[in-house]
Amino acid sequence: MSTTTMTHDEAHHHGAPTGWKRWLYSTNHKDIGTLYLLFALVMLFLGGASAMMIRAELFMPGIQLIDPDLYNNLVTNHALLMIFGAVMPAAAGLANWMIPLMIGAPDMALPRMNNLSFWILPAAATMLILSFVVPFFPGGGTQINTGWTIYPPLSVQVGMSMDFLIFAIHLLGVSSVLASINIIVTLLNMRAPGMTLMKMPMFCWTWLVTAFLLILVVPVLAGGVTMLLFDRHFGTSFFDAAGGGDPVLFQHLFWFFGHPEVYILLLPSIGVLSHVIPTFARKPLFGYRSMVGAMLAVATIGMVVWAHHQYTIGMSLGAVTYFMVGTILISIPVGLMVFNFIATMWRGAMTFETPMLFAVGIILMFTFGGLSGVMLAVVPADMQYHDSMFVVAHFHYVLMPGAVFGLFAGVFYWLPKWTGNMYDERLGKLFFWINVIGFNITFFPQHFLGLAGMPRRIIDYNVMFTEFNVLSSIGAMIFGLSHLLFLYIVIQTIRGGKSLKRSGAKSWEGAKGLEWEVDSPPAFHTWETAPQIK
Amino acid sequence: MAVLELHSPGAEVAYLLQPNRSLKSGQICLAGAVIGAALLGVTIYFSMQGAWMIIPFTGLEAIVLVTALYLQCKWSKQQQLVEIDDTRVYTSIGRNADERSSFPRGWLKVALIKAPCDWHPKRLVIGSHGRFVEIGAFLEESERERLAATLRSTLQ
Numbered sequence: 001m002s003t004t005t006m007t008h009d010e011a012h013h014h015g016a017p018t019g020w021k022r023w024l025y026s027t028n029h030k031d032i033g034t035l036y037l038l039f040a041l042v043m044l045f046l047g048g049a050s051a052m053m054i055r056a057e058l059f060m061p062g063i064q065l066i067d068p069d070l071y072n073n074l075v076t077n078h079a080l081l082m083i084f085g086a087v088m089p090a091a092a093g094l095a096n097w098m099i100p101l102m103i104g105a106p107d108m109a110l111p112r113m114n115n116l117s118f119w120i121l122p123a124a125a126t127m128l129i130l131s132f133v134v135p136f137f138p139g140g141g142t143q144i145n146t147g148w149t150i151y152p153p154l155s156v157q158v159g160m161s162m163d164f165l166i167f168a169i170h171l172l173g174v175s176s177v178l179a180s181i182n183i184i185v186t187l188l189n190m191r192a193p194g195m196t197l198m199k200m201p202m203f204c205w206t207w208l209v210t211a212f213l214l215i216l217v218v219p220v221l222a223g224g225v226t227m228l229l230f231d232r233h234f235g236t237s238f239f240d241a242a243g244g245g246d247p248v249l250f251q252h253l254f255w256f257f258g259h260p261e262v263y264i265l266l267l268p269s270i271g272v273l274s275h276v277i278p279t280f281a282r283k284p285l286f287g288y289r290s291m292v293g294a295m296l297a298v299a300t301i302g303m304v305v306w307a308h309h310q311y312t313i314g315m316s317l318g319a320v321t322y323f324m325v326g327t328i329l330i331s332i333p334v335g336l337m338v339f340n341f342i343a344t345m346w347r348g349a350m351t352f353e354t355p356m357l358f359a360v361g362i363i364l365m366f367t368f369g370g371l372s373g374v375m376l377a378v379v380p381a382d383m384q385y386h387d388s389m390f391v392v393a394h395f396h397y398v399l400m401p402g403a404v405f406g407l408f409a410g411v412f413y414w415l416p417k418w419t420g421n422m423y424d425e426r427l428g429k430l431f432f433w434i435n436v437i438g439f440n441i442t443f444f445p446q447h448f449l450g451l452a453g454m455p456r457r458i459i460d461y462n463v464m465f466t467e468f469n470v471l472s473s474i475g476a477m478i479f480g481l482s483h484l485l486f487l488y489i490v491i492q493t494i495r496g497g498k499s500l501k502r503s504g505a506k507s508w509e510g511a512k513g514l515e516w517e518v519d520s521p522p523a524f525h526t527w528e529t530a531p532q533i534k
Numbered sequence: 535m536a537v538l539e540l541h542s543p544g545a546e547v548a549y550l551l552q553p554n555r556s557l558k559s560g561q562i563c564l565a566g567a568v569i570g571a572a573l574l575g576v577t578i579y580f581s582m583q584g585a586w587m588i589i590p591f592t593g594l595e596a597i598v599l600v601t602a603l604y605l606q607c608k609w610s611k612q613q614q615l616v617e618i619d620d621t622r623v624y625t626s627i628g629r630n631a632d633e634r635s636s637f638p639r640g641w642l643k644v645a646l647i648k649a650p651c652d653w654h655p656k657r658l659v660i661g662s663h664g665r666f667v668e669i670g671a672f673l674e675e676s677e678r679e680r681l682a683a684t685l686r687s688t689l690q
Binding site: 017105106109110113177178181182184185188189190191192193195212215216217218219220222223224226227230238245246249252253256525528529530 | 677
C-alpha cells in the first residue's frame with residue numbers, strides 16, 4: 001500500500017484565517033458573533049447619541065438646540081437604531097457565539113447564510129443613516145417625523161428619507177429572518193447526541209422561541225411597509241381613507257410585528273439570566289420545565305394581543321376587552337419566570353459579581369416596568385396615559401432592564417470565555433452602579449411627567465414640567481456617558497495585560513454547561529467531535 | 535459528526551461515517567409543518583383584512599425555511615462505509631450503498647488534497663490505479679485528518 005505523505009502544513013490543524021478577508025468571508029460562528037457584537041456596540045453609541053440630543057433639547061422648556069422636525073427624526077432614529085441596530089444584533093451576536101458551544105455543535109447549520117445575515121446589516125444601517133441624512137441635502141424632502149411606528153398618512157407625506165427607511169426595514173427583516181432560520185435549523189438538528197430538547201440550555205430555548213416569533217412577524221411588517229411604499233409611489237390607497245383604504249390597518253400590521261418584537265428583545269436576555277443566576281447562586285435553575293412552558297405561553301399570548309397599543313383608535317367593546325384581558329394574562333407566565341429566578345436565588349450561596357448585579361437589577365426594575373405595563377393594559381387607564389411620557393417611562397423600564405441589561409449581563413458573563421481574560425471586576429461593578437443610577441434618574445421622573453399630562457414626541461413642554469425634565473436630562477447624561485466606561489472595560493479585556501487575570505476554561509466557579517468545557521478563548525473550531533450528553 | 539469503528543462481518547475493520555443529527559426526518563418535517571401552519575394562519579388572517587401584500591413575503595420566507603430544513607436534513611442523512619479486509623478495501627456511499635467501489639488493499643492511496651484556497655477544507659480521497667473516491671466530505675477538518683491517519687495506520 002502506498003499513501004501520500006502529508007506536509008507539515010497539511011497535518012497542522014485548520015486555523016483561523018488572517019486579514020480583512022477573515023471577517024468579510026467568515027463562516028465561523030465565533031467570528032460572526034464578534035462582528036454582530038461590534039456592530040451592535042457602534043449602533044448603541046449612535047442610538048445613544050440621538051437619545052442624548054433629545055434629552056439635551058428637553059433639558060429646558062422652549063426650543064433651544066434643534067428644530068421640531070429634526071427632534072422627531074431623532075426620536076424615530078433613536079428607536080430604530082436601538083431596536084434593530086443595537087439590541088437585536090447584540091442578541092444575535094450572543095446567539096452566534098454561544099449556541100454552537102452550548103449544544104456541542106461545530107458551527108451553525110448554515111454558515112454561509114450566517115455570513116449573509118450579518119453582512120446585510122451594515123447595508124441596512126447605511127440606509128437607516130441615509131434616511132436621517134438625506135433631508136439635509138437640497139431636494140432631500142422632509143425629515144421622518146413619524147416616530148418608529150411610521151403611521152400613515154403622515155408617513156405617506158414625508159420626503160424620500162421614508163423610502164430609505166422602508167428599504168432599511170426590508171433589509172433588516174431579511175437579515176433577521178435568515179438568522180432565525182439558521183438558529184432554528186441549528187437547534188433542531190445539530191444538538192450533541194443525548195441532548196434532547198428538554199435538556200437544552202435555557203439560552204438556546206429562549207432563542208428557539210425568539211426565532212419562531214421573528215419568522216412569524218417579520219413578513220407582516222415587510223408587507224405593511226411595502227404597501228406604504230406603494231401608497232407613496234404607485235397610486236394605491238391601502239392606507240388612504242379617501243381612496244377606500246384604512247390607515248388603521250397599518251397600525252394593526254405594525255403592532256402585530258411591534259408587540260412580539262418586545263418579546264423578541266426580551267427573551268434572549270431571559271435566557272442569559274437563566275444561566276447567570278444559577279451560576280452565582282450556585283444552585284440549578286428552579287423549574288426548568290415551567291420556565292420553558294412560561295416562555296412558550298408568553299410567546300403565544302404575546303402574538304395575539306398586539307392591539308393594546310391601539311386602544312384609542314375606536315375598537316369595539318368586545319375587541320378592547322379581549323385585548324385587555326389577553327394583555328393582563330401575559331403577566332402570569334412573566335411572573336412565573338420572575339418567581340423562578342427568585343426561587344433559584346433563595347438560600348443559594350450567592351455572590352454579586354457584575355453579571356449577577358445586572359441580573360438582580362433586572363428582576364427589580366423589569367418587574368417595575370411590568371407593573372406599569374399592567375396599568376397600561378387596563379383600557380380606561382390607558383385612555384389617560386396614552387401617548388404620554390408615562391408610556392416612555394414604562395417601555396424604557398421594560399426594555400432597558402429586560403433587554404439591554406440582560407445583554408450587559410451576558411457580555412460580562414461570557415467576556416472571559418471569549419477573550420481568555422477576566423475583566424476588571426471593580427470597573428464592572430462601577431459601570432453597573434453608574435448605569436443603573438443614571439437609568440433610574442432618567443426614567444423614573446418620566447412616570448410623574450406622564451401622569452401630570454406631558455405628551456411624548458413633543459419638543460416643547462409647559463414650564464410646570466421643568467424640574468422633572470431637568471432631572472431626567474441630567475440622569476440621561478450620566479447614563480449615556482457611563483457607556484464609555486463599558487467600552488473601556490471591553491477594550492481593556494480584549495487587549496488583556498498584566499493587570500487582568502487570565503480566565504481558565506471555566507471562568508466562574510458555579511458555571512455549568514458545555515460552553516465551559518472548551519478553552520478560554522475557545523479554539524477557532526470547537527466541538528468537531530460532538531460530546532455525549534448523559 | 536461521527537466516525538464509528540464497526541465490526542462488520544467479513545471485514546477486518548469498518549468505518550461508518552455520518553454527520554451528527556438530533557432530529558429524525560419526520561420530526562424535522564413536523565417542525566417545518568408547525569411553523570408553516572402558523573405562517574399560513576397569519577397570512578390568511580391579514581390577507582383577509584386587505585393586507586394581501588404580505589403573501590409574497592411569507593411565501594418567500596416559507597420557501598427559504600423549507601429549503602434550509604431540507605438541505606440540513608439531506609446533509610445529515612449522508613452515510614459512508616469504508617470496509618477493509620485482508621485483500622481489498624470497499625467503500626459504500628449512501629444509506630442503501632448507492633455507490634459501491636472496491637480497491638486492492640496493497641495499492642490503496644489515502645490522500646488529503648489541499649484546496650486551492652487555504653480556507654476551504656481539504657478533500658480526503660482513497661483509491662488506486664487512477665480511480666479515487668472522496669470520503670468524509672461532511673466531516674470537520676480535524677476529524678478528516680484523524681480519519682486519514684487512522685486509515686493509513688490500519689492499512690500498514
